[in-house]
Amino acid sequence: MCVTRVVPNLRVADVSVATCFYADVFGLDIGMDQGWIGTCVVPGSAALQLSVITADATGPVTPAVSVGVDDVDAAFERAVAAGAEIVYPLTDEDWGVRRFFLRDADGNVVNVVAHRPA
Secondary structure, three states: OOEEEEEEEEEOOOHHHHHHHHHHHHOOEEEEEOOOEEEEEEOOEEEEEEEEEOOOOOOOOOOOEEEEEOOHHHHHHHHHHOOOEEEEEEEEOOOOEEEEEEEOOOOOEEEEEEEOOO
16 A cells, blocks of 8 residues: 555635635646535646545545545555544545545544545
């Protein structure tokens, strides 16, 4: 399992307004806007992103950070073996990701995610 990106999830009131702000002020590309979550991407570098989120529409809580991995099943097995609290089980979401949530040592909820092939 390899970490591919670490993305902070910034809580916002309106995803479209927030993504447009970061695009206008910092020249970021808008990579995704699901209405409840959007991503702003550094042009030419998909690994450098900022997520803006109102509330997680498919998970039970809104995670503080998302960690992208190349093998989410291996990450899940490793988290369970380490005794991490699983907050949301390994799930295939309709919007093209496979993910689970865990709680870190300080109580933060972490979204561990891999994009599924189209």
